[in-house]
Amino acid sequence: MKVLVSDKLGEAGIQLFEEAQGIEVDVNTGLEPAELKKIIGDYDALVIRSATKVTEELLEAAPNLKVVGRAGIGLDNVDIPAATKRGVVVMNTPGGNVVTTAEHAISMMLSLTRNIPRGTASLKAGKWDKKLLQGKEIFNKTLGVIGFGNIGSIAADRARGLRMNVIVADPHVTPERIEKAGFEAVSLDELYERSDYITVHVPKMKETIGLLNKDAFAKMKKGVMVINCARGGIVEEADLYDAIKEGKVAGAALDVFAAEPPGMIPLFELDNVICTPHLGASTAEAQTNVAVAVAEQIIAYLQTGTVINAVNAPSVTGDLLEKLKPLLTLGDRMGCLQAQLAQGPVKSVSIEYYGDFRGLDLSPVTTAILKGFLTPALKDDVNFVNAGMLAQERGVSVTETTQADSKDFNNLIKVIAKSDAATHTVSGTIYGKAEPKIVRIDSFRVEMVPEGHVLLIHNVDKPGAIGSVGSMLGEASVNIARMQVGQEEDGNRNFIVMETDTETPDDVVAKLRELPLVKSVITVEL
Ligand SMILES: NC(=O)c1ccc[n+]([C@@H]2O[C@H](COP(=O)([O-])OP(=O)(O)OC[C@H]3O[C@@H](n4cnc5c(N)ncnc54)[C@H](O)[C@@H]3O)[C@@H](O)[C@H]2O)c1
Numbered sequence: 001m002k003v004l005v006s007d008k009l010g011e012a013g014i015q016l017f018e019e020a021q022g023i024e025v026d027v028n029t030g031l032e033p034a035e036l037k038k039i040i041g042d043y044d045a046l047v048i049r050s051a052t053k054v055t056e057e058l059l060e061a062a063p064n065l066k067v068v069g070r071a072g073i074g075l076d077n078v079d080i081p082a083a084t085k086r087g088v089v090v091m092n093t094p095g096g097n098v099v100t101t102a103e104h105a106i107s108m109m110l111s112l113t114r115n116i117p118r119g120t121a122s123l124k125a126g127k128w129d130k131k132l133l134q135g136k137e138i139f140n141k142t143l144g145v146i147g148f149g150n151i152g153s154i155a156a157d158r159a160r161g162l163r164m165n166v167i168v169a170d171p172h173v174t175p176e177r178i179e180k181a182g183f184e185a186v187s188l189d190e191l192y193e194r195s196d197y198i199t200v201h202v203p204k205m206k207e208t209i210g211l212l213n214k215d216a217f218a219k220m221k222k223g224v225m226v227i228n229c230a231r232g233g234i235v236e237e238a239d240l241y242d243a244i245k246e247g248k249v250a251g252a253a254l255d256v257f258a259a260e261p262p263g264m265i266p267l268f269e270l271d272n273v274i275c276t277p278h279l280g281a282s283t284a285e286a287q288t289n290v291a292v293a294v295a296e297q298i299i300a301y302l303q304t305g306t307v308i309n310a311v312n313a314p315s316v317t318g319d320l321l322e323k324l325k326p327l328l329t330l331g332d333r334m335g336c337l338q339a340q341l342a343q344g345p346v347k348s349v350s351i352e353y354y355g356d357f358r359g360l361d362l363s364p365v366t367t368a369i370l371k372g373f374l375t376p377a378l379k380d381d382v383n384f385v386n387a388g389m390l391a392q393e394r395g396v397s398v399t400e401t402t403q404a405d406s407k408d409f410n411n412l413i414k415v416i417a418k419s420d421a422a423t424h425t426v427s428g429t430i431y432g433k434a435e436p437k438i439v440r441i442d443s444f445r446v447e448m449v450p451e452g453h454v455l456l457i458h459n460v461d462k463p464g465a466i467g468s469v470g471s472m473l474g475e476a477s478v479n480i481a482r483m484q485v486g487q488e489e490d491g492n493r494n495f496i497v498m499e500t501d502t503e504t505p506d507d508v509v510a511k512l513r514e515l516p517l518v519k520s521v522i523t524v525e526l
């Protein structure tokens with residue numbers, strides 16, 4: 001497996017890749033998009049920070065790519081829907097740089113309010129501008145925190161330590177949670193009206209681009225100071241420039257810009273704008289944290305398929321993975337069996353969970369069923385990431401129900417696939433601790449280990465039927481590994497499930513179909 005690190009990554013992360021078995025790592029930073037496009041086809045994994053743009057065009061040139069790992073949080077430089085469509089897992093490292101970034105926001109607020117960058121520059125220019133550079137206390141001032149996620153909540157906590165009054169606006173967090181953390185929850189408008197300082201900690205997305213714009217500045221207190229250590233574009237740069245020029249905003253501290261690097265933007269002409277070149281996450285500690293986290297996550301994914309911190313696939317790790325593994329295998333095989341039983345395009349897949357699943361979140365099992373179901377048609381193009389999306393794109397309606405009771409088994413998964421031509425039902429369960437078994441196919445009760453080469457044969461319930469099948473397979477040197485016969489509950493057909501050591505050749509299958517007591521033969525590969 002080959003990993004490309006295309007943005008600067010902490011040494012500790014590189015070392016982990018170098019030591020990982022079966023993994024080769026190349027560090028090649030600062031590439032132009034066209035250069036990256038030329039080489040990306042060789043790689044299974046890509047490690048980025050904020051400089052590399054993972055566009056649809058780049059993904060198209062990356063047929064082997066399985067995972068993109070962001071050493072950091074913001075993923076606005078990754079086309080996530082395009083990655084999902086191609087089955088590429090996109091991961092970030094949410095915890096590693098949050099303290100560092102919150103500390104940067106607080107540092108920016110203090111530097112701005114006490115004119116530290118201007119004081120440094122004027123002293124170094126041989127001046128002594130003591131009077132001109134008088135600042136303000138932040139004690140007892142009101143800080144408005146927009147976004148109460150990982151970073152916003154730490155910034156709020158640090159500001160409380162500086163004895164500021166902290167108010168918080170986050171429409172996705174309940175006021176109770178904000179209040180439980182000891183802060184006042186307010187609406188965005190109230191935050192604008194009351195804050196002496198405003199710090200933004202929201203992701204960049206459709207709803208937050210231009211959040212702090214002309215209208216927002218108009219609602220703010222005169223003399224407010226604005227800090228943006230989240231993403232460029234959340235604060236509208238031209239509107240901020242006007243608001244500072246008009247005297248409505250007394251100063252701004254910016255770590256991030258609409259374009260990076262921003263070049264000489266008008267805001268840089270203003271003395272009361274201070275800035276850093278996207279340094280929010282740039283501490284030794286944070287860079288080690290995110291580099292180690294991204295390397296561990298990518299290695300785990302490439303070596304074992306373990307998904308950690310993916311934004312487009314459920315995270316299944318550790319204990320949970322161990323508990324879910326047999327169910328994931330069972331689900332995958334049931335889906336795969338259904339696809340091979342289908343006569344014509346399947347229009348709907350209903351997944352019914354019965355009984356006791358020990359409180360497990362079964363959504364990864366549903367994904368496994370869909371993945372298995374699509375695999376015979378799409379082979380390697382389907383995986384845990386894109387299975388749901390691909391099923392939807394192919395017009396398959398998927399429903400999922402759960403019932404606490406199960407009649408014959410502790411737990412049972414039933415998958416019903418409907419096409420215009422037929423409806424097939426497959427049920428499965430886990431025997432013992434971890435043994436997946438298919439226990440029913442349509443109206444036949446079976447006890448089938450869902451793996452390998454299988455022949456499903458409907459025959460007339462008359463003497464000699466099974467013998468004739470066995471002899472023909474023997475003549476063709478196809479060894480029968482396991483066999484069982486199920487009888488239809490209310491009919492005269494038998495159902496033979498034969499697991500063979502090797503695939504049964506097509507001409508032998510054709511001959512089996514011609515046997516007088518055989519009604520149909522379906523070959524299944526699981
Ligand atoms: N400057 C840097 O170097 C740097 C470093 C790390 C992260 N970041 C940026 O900071 C952002 C926030 O990081 P985080 O770890 O706190 O993310 P997070 O996901 O933990 O928190 C984001 C919060 O924003 C809230 N939110 C979303 N839309 C909102 C809206 N319209 N109004 C108010 N709140 C809203 C969410 O409910 C959530 O609580 C990241 O997305 C990233 O872009 C920048």
Ligand SMILES: O=C(O)CC[C@@H](O)C(=O)O
Nearest residue numbers: 049050072073074281282
């Ligand atoms: O990689 C960086 O230096 C910045 C990271 C930061 O913007 C993030 O979103 O985590």
